[in-house]
Amino acid sequence: MQCAIFKVYINSKTLKFIFMYKMLLLLFYSKLMLKYLSESGYTLGLITNSDKHINYLLKCLTRYGIRQYFKGAIVVASIKGMKEKPAPTMFHRALEMDGIDGINALMVGNKQSVDIS
Secondary structure, X not given: OOOOOOOOOOXXXXXXXXXXXXXXXXXXXHHHHHHHHHHOXXXXXXXXXXXXXHHHHHHXXXXXXXXXXXXXXXXXXXXXXXXXOOOOHHHHHHHHXXXXXXXXXXXXXXXXXXXXX
């Protein structure tokens, strides 16, 4: 029985391609999930610690083709008097704006140390 050994050389161009491919797959499946949740009657909102103006965030959502799925509240830390996550202020504001009781809400974050206290 013979065993073959292959040497694989990956240059920076190949790594960039792999990274972009993975990002496109992530965006594709994220869009599918957002579409499914939106069409299933879930209210999708956005809470961010970004200091950008809400119009900038809306442009970003549009650029990535996902703005239509966010029909709920969009709460930005740059709003006057708003405390950043993980303070509950932003979450309470979004729930209030959408008329949703906290027991019926789900938050999905991307950084535990910032999103949850």
